[in-house]
Amino acid sequence: MTETAATFCRLCTASCPTLVEFSDGKPVRVTGNRSSSLYGGYTCVKGRALPKIHLNPDRLLFSLKRDDAGKHHRIDTDQAIAEIADKLSSLIEEHGPRSVAVYYGNSVVPYPVLSFVAAMFMTAIKSPMSFSAATLDQPGIPISNALHGKWLGGRTAAADADAALIIGGNPVISKQYLSQNPARQLKDRVNAGMKLIVIDPRRTETARRAHVHLQVRPGEDATVLAGIINLLIAQDAVDQAFVAENVDGLDQLAKAVEPFTPEYVAERAGISGDDLQEAANVLGQARRAYVAGGTGISMTGHGNLCFYLLLCLQSIRGFWPRAGDTFTASAVLTAQVEPKAQPQSPSSAFTGDALRVRDLKQSIAGFPTSGLPDEILTPGEGRVRALICLGNPLAAWPDSALAHKAMSELELLVVPNVEYSETARVAHYVLATKQILETPATTQLVEVTKNVHHGYGWDVPYAHYTPALLDPPEESDLIEDWQIFYRVAQLMGRPMQFFGADGSPCERDGEEPTTDELIDLLCQGSGVPMEEVRCHPDGKIFAEAQQSVAPRDPSCTGRLNVADDLMMAELSEVAAQQPPSDDKCTYPFQLITRRNDGVVNSMFRRIPDMHKAGYNPAFMAPSDLEELGLQSGSLISITSRHGKVTAILESDATLRPGVVSISHGFGPAMGEDDDPLAVGTNVNRLLRMDVGHDPISGIPRMGAVAVAVEAAATA
Ligand SMILES: Nc1nc2c(c(=O)[nH]1)N[C@H]1C(S)=C(S)[C@@H](COP(=O)(O)OP(=O)(O)OC[C@H]3O[C@@H](n4cnc5c(=O)[nH]c(N)nc54)[C@H](O)[C@@H]3O)O[C@H]1N2
Ligand SMILES: Nc1nc2c(c(=O)[nH]1)N[C@H]1C(S)=C(S)[C@@H](COP(=O)(O)OP(=O)(O)OC[C@H]3O[C@@H](n4cnc5c(=O)[nH]c(N)nc54)[C@H](O)[C@@H]3O)O[C@H]1N2
Ligand code: SF4
Ligand SMILES: [Mo]
Numbered sequence: 001m002t003e004t005a006a007t008f009c010r011l012c013t014a015s016c017p018t019l020v021e022f023s024d025g026k027p028v029r030v031t032g033n034r035s036s037s038l039y040g041g042y043t044c045v046k047g048r049a050l051p052k053i054h055l056n057p058d059r060l061l062f063s064l065k066r067d068d069a070g071k072h073h074r075i076d077t078d079q080a081i082a083e084i085a086d087k088l089s090s091l092i093e094e095h096g097p098r099s100v101a102v103y104y105g106n107s108v109v110p111y112p113v114l115s116f117v118a119a120m121f122m123t124a125i126k127s128p129m130s131f132s133a134a135t136l137d138q139p140g141i142p143i144s145n146a147l148h149g150k151w152l153g154g155r156t157a158a159a160d161a162d163a164a165l166i167i168g169g170n171p172v173i174s175k176q177y178l179s180q181n182p183a184r185q186l187k188d189r190v191n192a193g194m195k196l197i198v199i200d201p202r203r204t205e206t207a208r209r210a211h212v213h214l215q216v217r218p219g220e221d222a223t224v225l226a227g228i229i230n231l232l233i234a235q236d237a238v239d240q241a242f243v244a245e246n247v248d249g250l251d252q253l254a255k256a257v258e259p260f261t262p263e264y265v266a267e268r269a270g271i272s273g274d275d276l277q278e279a280a281n282v283l284g285q286a287r288r289a290y291v292a293g294g295t296g297i298s299m300t301g302h303g304n305l306c307f308y309l310l311l312c313l314q315s316i317r318g319f320w321p322r323a324g325d326t327f328t329a330s331a332v333l334t335a336q337v338e339p340k341a342q343p344q345s346p347s348s349a350f351t352g353d354a355l356r357v358r359d360l361k362q363s364i365a366g367f368p369t370s371g372l373p374d375e376i377l378t379p380g381e382g383r384v385r386a387l388i389c390l391g392n393p394l395a396a397w398p399d400s401a402l403a404h405k406a407m408s409e410l411e412l413l414v415v416p417n418v419e420y421s422e423t424a425r426v427a428h429y430v431l432a433t434k435q436i437l438e439t440p441a442t443t444q445l446v447e448v449t450k451n452v453h454h455g456y457g458w459d460v461p462y463a464h465y466t467p468a469l470l471d472p473p474e475e476s477d478l479i480e481d482w483q484i485f486y487r488v489a490q491l492m493g494r495p496m497q498f499f500g501a502d503g504s505p506c507e508r509d510g511e512e513p514t515t516d517e518l519i520d521l522l523c524q525g526s527g528v529p530m531e532e533v534r535c536h537p538d539g540k541i542f543a544e545a546q547q548s549v550a551p552r553d554p555s556c557t558g559r560l561n562v563a564d565d566l567m568m569a570e571l572s573e574v575a576a577q578q579p580p581s582d583d584k585c586t587y588p589f590q591l592i593t594r595r596n597d598g599v600v601n602s603m604f605r606r607i608p609d610m611h612k613a614g615y616n617p618a619f620m621a622p623s624d625l626e627e628l629g630l631q632s633g634s635l636i637s638i639t640s641r642h643g644k645v646t647a648i649l650e651s652d653a654t655l656r657p658g659v660v661s662i663s664h665g666f667g668p669a670m671g672e673d674d675d676p677l678a679v680g681t682n683v684n685r686l687l688r689m690d691v692g693h694d695p696i697s698g699i700p701r702m703g704a705v706a707v708a709v710e711a712a713a714t715a
Contacts, residue, residue, distance in 0.1 A: 001023070001024065002021060002022065002023050002028075003021070003022045004019050004020065004021050004022070005019070005020055005022070005469045006018075006019055006033055006466075006537045006538050007019075007020055007437070007466040007469055008441075008443070008464045008466055008539060009030070009043065009046075009047040009050065010109065010110035010111075010436050010441060011046050011047055011050065011053075011109075011110070011436070011600060011603075012046065012109070012175055012600055013109060013175065013176075013179065013446045013449065013456050013457075014044075014175040014179040014180065015179075015443050015446055015464060015539075016032060016033075016039050016042055016043050016044075016047055016180075016181075017032070017033035017035075017036045017039055017464060017538055017539045018030050018031065018032060018033055018043055018047060018050075019031050019032075019033050020050070020437065020469060022469075022470070025470070025471075026051070026054075026055065027050060027051040027054050027055070027437060027470065028051055029048075029051065030043060030047055030048045030049075030050050030051065031043065031048075033538055033539075035538045036538055036539050038180045038181075038458070038460070038462060038539075038541065039180045039181050040181055040184060042180070042181035042184065044175075044597070045597060045598055045611065046597075046598065046599065046600065046611075049598075049604075049607075049610055049611075050436065050437075052607055052608075052609065052610055053418075053435070053436075053604055053607065053610075054435055054436075054437060054470075056418075056419065056604070056607045057608075058419060058420060058606070058607070059418055059419065059435075060417060060418055060419060060420060060424075060430065060432040060433075061432055061473060061475065061476040061477070061478070062074045062075075062077075062432050062476065062477050063075050063076070063077045063080045063429065063430060063431045063432045063477065063479075064424075064427075064429070064430040064432075065080060065083075065428065065429055066426075066427065066428050066429070070426075072425075072430065075429070076477065077431060077432065077477045077478070077479050080429050080431060081431075081479070081484065081487050081488060081491065082491060083429070084412070084414055084429055084484075084488055085487075085488045085491035085492050086491075087386065087411070087412050088100055088125070088386060088412070088488065088492060089492050091385050091386050091411065091412065092125060095381075095383070095385060096381075096382070097125050097126045097127035097128075097129075098127060098128065098129055098382045098384070099127075099382075099383060099384060099385040099386060100125060100127045100129065100384075100385070100386045100387075100388075101127070101129035101130070101131060101372065101375075101384045101386070101387050101388075102118055102121075102122055102129070102130050102131070102387070102388045102389075102390070103131045103132065103133075103369065103372065103387060103388070103389045103390060103391055103393065104118065104130065104131070104132035104133065104134075104390050104391070105132070105133045105389070105390050105391015105392060105393075105396065106133060106391055106600065106601060106603070107390040107391055107416065107417065107481065108390050108445070108481075109445070110436050110439075110441065111439060111441065111480070111481050111482065112441050112442050112443070112444045112445035112446075112519075113482050113515065113518050113519060113522055114390070114481045114482045114485075115445065116498075116522050117482040117485045117486060117496070117498075117518070118388070118390070118482070118485050120485075120496040120497065120498060120499075121485035121486075121488070121489050121496055123496070123497070124489050124494040124495065124496040124497070125489070125492070125494055128353060128367075129367065129375075129384060130366065130367065131366065131367050131368075131369045131372050132366050132369065133369065133391055133396070134365050134366055134452075135363075135365050135366050135367070135368045135369045135370065135697055135698055135699055136369050136370070136396070136397065136398075136699060136700070136702075137295065137298065137699075138293075138294070138295060138298040138303065138307070138453065139298075139303065139304075139363065139365030139366075139368075139694075139697035139698075139699050140293075140297075140298055140303035140304040140305075140306065140307040140308070140694075140697060140699075141293075141307050141365075141452065141453050142363075142364050142365045142452055142453075143304045143307070143349045143363055143364060143365055143696060143697055144304055144307035144308035144310075144311055144567075145311070146346060146347050146348065146349045146364050147304075147308060147346055147349055147561070147564040147566065147567060148308055148311040148312065148315070148346060148560055148561055148562065148564065149343050149344055149345050149346040149347075149558065149559065149560040149561055150343070150344045151315075151320040151321075151342075151343055151344075151560070152339060152340045152341075152342050152343065152344055152558075153320055153321040153322065153323075153325065153327065153339050153340060153341045153342070153549040154321055154327050154328045154329045154339055154454075154549065155290075155320075155321070155328050155329075155454045156288045156289065156290050156291075156314075156319055156320070156321060156328075157290070157321075157326065157328045157459040158177075158178055158185060158189060158290045158459060159189070159459065160288055160290075160321075160325070160326075161189070161194055161286070161288050161289055161290035162193065162194055162195070162286050162287055162288060162289070163194060163195045163196075163197070163282050163283060163285075163286035163288075163289040163290070164189070164194055164195075164196045164197065164289060164290040164291070164292070165197045165199070165279075165283065165289055165290070165291045165292065165310075165313075166196070166197070166198050166199070166200075166206055166292045166294075167198070167199040167200070167221060167225075167292070167293050167294070167296070167297055167306070167310070168199065168200065168221060168293055168294045168295060168296025168297035168298065168306070169200075169206070169292055169293060169294020169295065169296060169455070170200070170202075170204040170205060170206045170294065170296075170594070170595065171186075171206055171292070171294075171455075172186070172204070172205035172206045173204070173205055173206075173595050173596075173597050174294065174595045176294055176295075176455045176456065177292040177294070177455040179455075179456065179457070179458075180458070182206075183205070186206065186209045187209065190209050190211075195211040195212075195282045195286070196209055196210045196211055196212075197210060197211065197212045197213075197214070197279045197282060197283070198210040198212075198213045198214070199213075199214045199216050199221060199224060199279075200213070200214075200215070200216070200296060201215060201216055201217065201218050201296075201592060201655065201656040201659050201661070202215075202592075202594070202652075202654050202655050202656065202659075202661060203215065203654040203655075204654065207654075211278075211282065212275050212278050212279045212282065213275075214269075214271045214275055214276065214279060215270075215271065215656045216269050216270065216271055216656075217268075217269050217270035217271075217590075217656070217658070218300060218590045218592045218656075218659060218703060218704035219300040219301060219302075219590070219703065219704030220268060220269035220270070221296075221297045221300070221302070221306045222302045222305050222306050222309065222570075222571065222574045223260060223265055223268050223269050223574060224265060224269050224271070224276070225306060225309040225310065225313065226256075226257045226260035226265075226309060226571060226574070226575075227257075227260040227261070227262060227264075227265030227269075227276055228276065228279055228280050228283065228313065229253065229257045229260075229309065229312060229313055229316070230254075230257040230258065230260045230261065231262065231276070231277065231280035231284075232280055232283060232284050232313070232316060232317065233250075233253075233254045233257070233316070235280070235281075235284055237280075237283070237284030237285075237317065238250065238316045238317070239316065239317055239318030241318075242315075242318030242320075243315070243316060243318070246315070246342070246343050246558075246559060246560055247315050247316065247343075247559065247560045247561075247562055248559045248560070248561050248562070248563070249561050249562040249563025249564075250316060250562060250563075251563075252562075252563035252568060253312060253316070253562045253563045253568075256563070256568050256571050256572065256575075257571070259575045260575070262276055262277060270656070283313070283317065284317075286317070286319075288319050289314070289317070289319050291310050291313065291314055291319065292455060293306060293307050293310050294455070295593055295703075296592070296593065296703060298699065298703075299593055299699065299700075299701065299702035299703035299704075300592075300701070300702075300703040300704040301692060301694070301701055301704065302570065302574065303694060303697065303699055304349075304566075304567070304570070304694065304696055304697060305567055305570045305571060305574070308564065308567045309567075309571075311560075311562075312562040315560050315562055316562060320341075321339075321341065321549050322341050322549065323341040323549055323550060323551040323552070324548055324549065325341075325548060325549045326546060326547075326548055326549075327339040327546075327547040327548055327549050328454075328459040328460075329450055329451065329454075329457075330460070330461040330527065330545050330546050330547040331447070331461070331501075331526065331527030331528075331545065332443075332447060332461045332462065332463035332526065332527050332528045332533065332542050332545055333442055333443060333444035333447050333463050333501065333523055333526045333527070333528070333530070333533065334444065334447050334448055334451070334501050334526060334527065335501045335502035335503070335525050335526060335527065336527045336545075336547070338547075338550060339547055339548075339549045339550060340549065340550045340551070340552060340553060340556075341549050341550070341551055341552050342552040342553060342556040342558055343556075343558040343559055343560045344558050345557075345558045345559055345560075345561075346560075346561045346564065347364075348364075349363050349364055349566070349696055350362065350363055350364070350696075351363070351364060353367075355367060355368065355371040355374075355375055356375065356378060356380065356382050356383075357371050357374035357375055357378050358371055358374060358690060360698045361696075363696055363697050363698070365697050367698075368693075368697060368698020368699070369397070369698070370398070370689040370690070370693050370698045370699065370700045371689075371698055372384065372387075372406070373397075373399070373402045373403060373405070373406035373689060374406075374689075374690070376406040376407075376409060376410055377405065377406055377409060384410075385410060385411045385412065386410060386411060386412035386413075386414075387407075387410055387412070387413050387414070388414045388416075388484075388485075389407075389413060389414065389415050389423060389427070390416065390481070391423075392421045392422060392423045392601070392602045392603075392665075393406075393407060393423050394407065394421075394422035394423045394425075394426070394669065394670065395421065395422045395423070395601075395602035395664075395665050395666070395667065395682065395684070396601055396602050396664065396665055396684070397684060397689070398684045398687035398688060398689050398700040398701075398702060399642070399684065399685075399687055399688050399689045399690075399700075400667075400670075400682055400684045400685050401685070402688075402689060403684075404426065404670050407423060407426050407427075408426055410428075412428050412429075413426065413427045413428050413429075414427060414428065414429045414431065414484075415427040415429070415430050415431070416430075416431040416433045416479075416481050416484055417430060417431070417432075417433065418432070418433055418435050419603075419604065419606070419607075421602065422602070422669040422670070425669055425670070426670070431479060431484055432476070432477065432478050432479070433478060433479055433480060433481050433484075434472055434478045434479070434480050434481075435472075437468065437469045437470040438468050438469075438470050438471065438472050438478075439468050439480055439515055440465070440466060440467045440468050440515050440516055440519060441465070441466055441519075442463065442464065442465045442466075442519055442523070442530075442533065443457075443462070443463050443464045443465075443539075444463075444501070444519075444522065444523060444526075447463070458541075460541050460546065461527065461528070461541060461542045461543070461545035461546050462539065462540065462541045462542070463528065463533050463539070463540065463542065464533075464536075464538075464539035464540075465519075465530070465533050465534050465536075465537075466537075467516075468515075480515060482515070482518065483512070486512060487512070490512075495510075498518075498521050498522065499522075500521060500522065500523065500524025500525045500526075501522065501523050501524060501525050501526040502524065502525025502526070503525075504524065504525055506521040506524060508521065527542075527545045528542045528544075528545050566696070586706075586708060587639075587640065587641070587706035587707050587708050588658070588708065589620075589624075589658055589659065589660050589706070589707050589708065589709050590658060590659050590660070590704050590705065590706060590707070591638070591640065591659075591660045591662070591683065591686065591703070591704075591705040591706075591707045592659055592660070592661050592703050592704060593661075593663070593664065593702055593703050594619075594661045594662065594663050595663060596611070596616060596663040596665075597611075598610065598611025598612060598613075599611055599665070601664065601665040602664075602665035602666070603665075605665070605666060605680070606679070614677075614678070614679075614680070615648060615666060615676055615677055615678070615679065615680035615681070616647075616662055616663045616664075616665075616666040616680040616681055617647070617648050617649065617650035617662070618636060618638060618647040618648065618649055618650065618660050618661075618662045618681065618709075619650050619651075619652035619655055619660070619661040619662065620649060620650075620651065620652065620655060620659070620660055620661075620709070621651075621652065621653070621655045621656065621657040621658075621659070622651050622652075622653055623657050624657050624658065624709075625649065625651050628709065628710070628711070629711075630649055630711060631649070631651075632649060632650050632651045633648065633649065633650075634648075634649045634711060635647075635648060635649075635676065635711070635712040636648075636649045636709055636710065636711060636712050637709070637710055637711075637712040637713075638660060638662075638681075638683075638686060638707050638708070638709055639686075639707060639708045639709075639710075640686040640687070640705055640706065640707045641691075641706070642686060642687065642688045642691070643685040643686045643687075644685075644686075645667070645674075645676075645681050645682060645683065645685050645686060646674060646676050646681065646712045647662060647676050647681040648676050648677055648681075660707060660709060662681065662683055663683075664682075664683050664684060664702070666679065666680025666681055666682060666683075667679060667680050667681050667682025667683075667684075667685070668682065686705065686707065687700060687701065687702055687705065688700065688701070
């Protein structure tokens with residue numbers, strides 16, 4: 001029997017509304033739900049592969065416990081939970097709450113209640129040791145917001161912009177920015193006259209629509225942005241009225257960007273001076289521009305500065321919504337705030353707490369995850385001894401050998417998962433969890449994320465709820481991820497307190513809530529009541545929740561700062577930099593990041609037929625292949641100062657010469673054979689957590705990394 005049900009895809013944060021077809025109780029087909037005008041029926045190759053994910057022959061159906069010899073055996077999930085609670089209690093008794101840490105990776109994305117419950121668990125056990133993928137991703141976004149100050153009227157909507165600047169991001173593939181059908185949004189906007197500027201070493205799927213594409217030398221984005229700001233100031237494109245009312249530091253900024261003349265920038269960043277000028281003209285003439293920065297600028301050593309300069313650009317041009325404009329972060333499943341056309345003054349980038357190792361501090365993006373391996377490995381008081389891991393460090397963290405050493409030295413590593421990931425393989429307990437179609441969900445987490453990173457969520461008040469559509473397989477012993485935290489806390493005698501969307505404590509009796517009850521609790525006080533959101537199985541724009549920006553408070557004294565001391569010091573370092581000359585001969589290429597259309601990071605790539613190649617090719621420009629005397633399909637070795645990997649080469653005419661572009665998250669598990677064609681290449685073996693990391697956020701250097709490339713010796 002065939003049935004179809006409406007839901008939304010949870011494999012990435014785009015949350016596309018979909019229709020899932022079931023045959024004899026099994027998902028067989030996913031299509032886009034055309035009743036949503038926002039998405040226009042869009043889905044991507046990953047979303048359509050959901051049946052393969054559900055029917056993965058290697059799906060974890062039972063929990064596992066590791067024996068002393070390192071072998072995993074089946075364990076009753078309740079028994080595993082009881083043993084984990086015991087172990088955590090004794091670790092806390094002996095070593096204090098700091099010995100227990102949680103890592104929030106992308107396992108949290110499909111289960112919107114999970115990160116809230118995990119955070120409440122950490123509060124209940126009084127451990128501050130929360131780490132997340134945010135400090136490996138774009139920590140420069142919250143940090144630059146703190147240093148520059150925040151505009152309380154929100155961001156310019158893509159639909160209101162007559163120009164857009166996208167730098168170091170590729171929304172058409174990643175769905176970070178313009179998440180709802182990005183290719184169509186770009187096409188429609190450009191056809192309506194929006195001028196798009198893309199800054200990227202690759203002529204990406206996004207750059208194809210660009211009016212100006214600056215094919216920058218990797219790692220030179222701060223140079224280019226300083227050059228654009230210099231031109232804007234020189235050509236009198238500053239919004240003087242806006243600056244007078246809201247902005248401090250323009251003169252200092254003007255002085256700091258002076259060395260970045262068009263000739264200097266063009267030469268150093270390897271772009272045309274005319275194109276740079278045209279980009280500045282477009283931004284200088286635009287009434288409002290949509291400004292977006294991605295992982296490409298975050299991972300190359302000056303992430304905070306690049307995001308900061310993007311904010312400065314918007315402030316000197318006055319590209320912020322004014323009184324009467326629509327508010328792009330109107331709340332549906334979060335609590336409403338009152339948007340106002342006024343600034344909130346800057347605040348510190350640091351919280352005051354610190355790690356014990358490498359002088360790493362907690363920034364407002366969180367404890368640096370790059371310090372977690374050393375926190376685990378360094379003896380002494382406060383050492384992390386237990387980790388509940390909601391991600392895949394062994395595939396996704398730079399320096400895989402270090403991650404492996406740290407995970408192996410833990411007294412307790414717990415990995416909840418649906419597949420036997422590289423990290424699960426070394427866990428003391430692997431907890432088999434329910435899958436996407438087996439649990440209800442809302443778009444609440446994506447909406448929360450928008451408040452930190454405006455590249456996520458919607459510009460309109462949109463939300464979606466989906467019930468569970470499928471029972472777990474009959475032969476299975478599964479738990480929902482959030483229940484792990486809830487039940488462990490109960491058994492430890494540390495019941496947790498829940499809070500609603502508006503921060504108010506939830507009254508409830510002692511029984512374990514169902515996921516739907518939990519969704520209701522966590523949405524208490526939301527902009528639109530949860531019972532109303534539940535009534536719209538196709539997702540909905542809740543027009544009644546649309547807010548507009550209120551005028552400035554007469555008493556407002558806030559000012560934005562475009563000349564923060566830390567940032568200006570970093571900019572003058574950039575101005576003084578000389579590229580290291582020894583690299584020219586030893587490591588002549590630059591390794592850069594990119595997202596793979598078929599998978600998200602390290603997830604599900606081992607499922608048969610999940611995506612085209614099954615591996616991650618190392619892309620290089622045709623002229624580089626010619627110079628090296630190599631062809632597409634050649635086996636190459638890539639060597640950095642820190643490691644060496646083998647990869648399959650592929651010619652890519654969209655790439656700037658001198659660059660190796662390859663996605664992360666692939667490669668063999670520890671102890672598995674190196675076979676780039678079968679399992680891909682782990683670029684994180686080329687990278688380090690403790691060399692060249694950002695001193696404020698701790699983000700490791702993952703882009704613009706000097707490497708050498710040669711034909712690999714074949715066996
Ligand atoms: N070299 C390099 N390294 C990088 C990056 C880079 O660009 N270059 N990018 C960085 C970035 S931006 C990020 S966000 C991090 C990501 O780092 P992580 O979040 O640690 O890694 P992911 O690969 O996203 O791992 C997600 C895990 O979730 C599991 N999972 C999938 N579905 C489910 C489910 O339904 N339930 C449960 N419980 N688990 C599930 C998958 O099996 C996988 O093991 O990687 C970072 N690492
Ligand atoms: N299909 C798919 N979607 C995903 C993911 C995935 O793995 N697959 N991962 C998700 C995650 S965790 C995240 S954080 C987001 C990330 O979303 P994005 O930041 O949009 O990620 P990418 O698509 O890799 O785009 C980064 C771009 O930066 C460019 N770049 C590299 N180095 C430089 C540089 O030095 N300067 C400049 N200007 N550009 C540079 C690359 O060529 C690439 O086009 O995507 C999310 N969405
Ligand atoms: S873009 Fe693809 S993976 Fe992301 S939500 Fe939409 S269909 Fe799912
Ligand atoms: Mo990410």
